[in-house]
Amino acid sequence: MDYRGIFEDAVDSLRAEKRYRVFADLERIAGRFPKALFRDEADNAREITIWCSNDYLGMGQHQTVIAAMQETAGRLGVGAGGTRNISGTNRPLVELERSLADLHRKEGALVFTSGFVSNEAAISTIARLLPDCVIFSDQLNHASMIQGVRQSGMQKQIFRHNDVAHLRELLAATDRKRPKLICFESVYSMDGDVAPIKAICDLAEEFGALTYIDEVHAVGMYGERGGGIAERDGLMDRIDIIEGTLAKGFGVMGGYIAANKSIIDAVRSYAPEFIFTTALPPALCAAARASIEHLKTSQTERAMQQRQARLLKAMLTDAGLPVMETDTHIVPVMVGDARQCKAASDLLLEKHNIYIQPINYPTVPKGTERLRITPTPLHSDEMIFALRHALVSVWTRLELPREPADAAITASKLTSGDLTLPNFGG
Ligand SMILES: *Cc1c(COP(=O)(O)O)cnc(C)c1O
Secondary structure, X not given: OOHHHHHHHHHHHHHHOOOOOOOOEEEEOXXXXXXXXXXXXXXXXEEEEEOOOOOOOOHHHOHHHHHHHHHXXXXXXXXXXXXXXXXXXXXXXXXHHHHHHHHOOOOEEEEEOOHHHHHHHHHHHHHHHOOOOEEEEEOOOOHHHHHHHHHHOOEEEEEOOOOHHHHHHHHHOOOOOOOEEEEEEOEOOOOOOEOXXXXXXXXXXXXXXXXXXXXOOOOXXXXXXXXXXXXXXXXXXXXXXXXXXXXOOOOOOOEEEEEOHHHHHHHHHHOHHHHOOEOOOHHHHHHHHHHHHHHHHOOHHHHHHHHHHHHHHHHHHXXXXXXXXXXXXXXXXXXXXXXXXXXXXXXXXXXXXXXXXXXXXXXXXXXXXXXXXXXXXXXXXXXXXXXHHXXXXXXXXXXXXXXXXHHOOOHHHOOHHHOOOOOOOO
């Protein structure tokens, strides 16, 4: 049996479809965010600017956060020492969960090793504990939520992206007596659009459903204290389970849910993804908590991020580049072709020392390949001018489409035939 050949063929088929992924070898420079050293295949290093980081506020390099991690590692050491059950629950982790419960004004919170794991564990466990439950899941939900839905083994109904009328239809067609769980995101990371949270909560109330929201791309960044879009819109109390990550806006690592005590206790007691894995190390918990607490009171990072996002969108639109309109900090620039998208990304790195990774299928639908730009509070106006110049030059050289109408076939315009589209974004 040619085992090696089987693996190579599998990867070759990705290459043939232009879906083979290459990772950039980057070394971030603490204190100089968003600058990093890039090493090419010959290991030659040069300085570049990162324009696609999910460390959305640069908190991964914030002095207070770094200090919390260093100080705690010095005092408590590095590892957690076991699962939460076997000597792994540590003081900083307990404090982190309190900080998160307070952030979302919920009775409790539960921390997992990643946002991915928190979605998979929480959705599957909650649904399994509800007898004969039906899960209503947005068509563009993240791979980790899809995984949770699958893992639960419960019946699922996929509603068209952000389509409240379709969700209502599906809810109305379901036996009133069956438990229902509606799973959706607040900010969708590839199109940067926002869910109609209030309308979904109204439906949940009308049909007696639980609501589960993934605020991964919003926590730290929206709301008076960084509680996300639900906080901004005054809707946190209408959501039963709020899920978030400690790795993006908060700049560290780990995932969590916040909910009432009964839900937290049930997931804590039943989810294998929580029970049978080593807890997050104390230093990491302390760093995450420092980041959350900082962002509860500081508006500077949020305000600057919004300012730089507005400036960037205006500059790129003005330069005739096909920027997809969004209400958030996410700025997609449409290319519409996998090979061209990769070529644009390569050119930006080679000629302009700018790193923006290409976003291709299956993360986004075919024909909507794009560069996904994430301006942060630490991208200066000069960096924005340099990015515009670089993009214009790449667009000219590759003769890429300029009209948003040509390329911006947004995911929301997909027909129901595409409902099974896998989404591996993140
Ligand atoms: C990145 C992402 C996750 C997973 O969070 P991690 O902490 O990176 O594992 C979950 N949901 C969405 C929408 C994401 O984009």
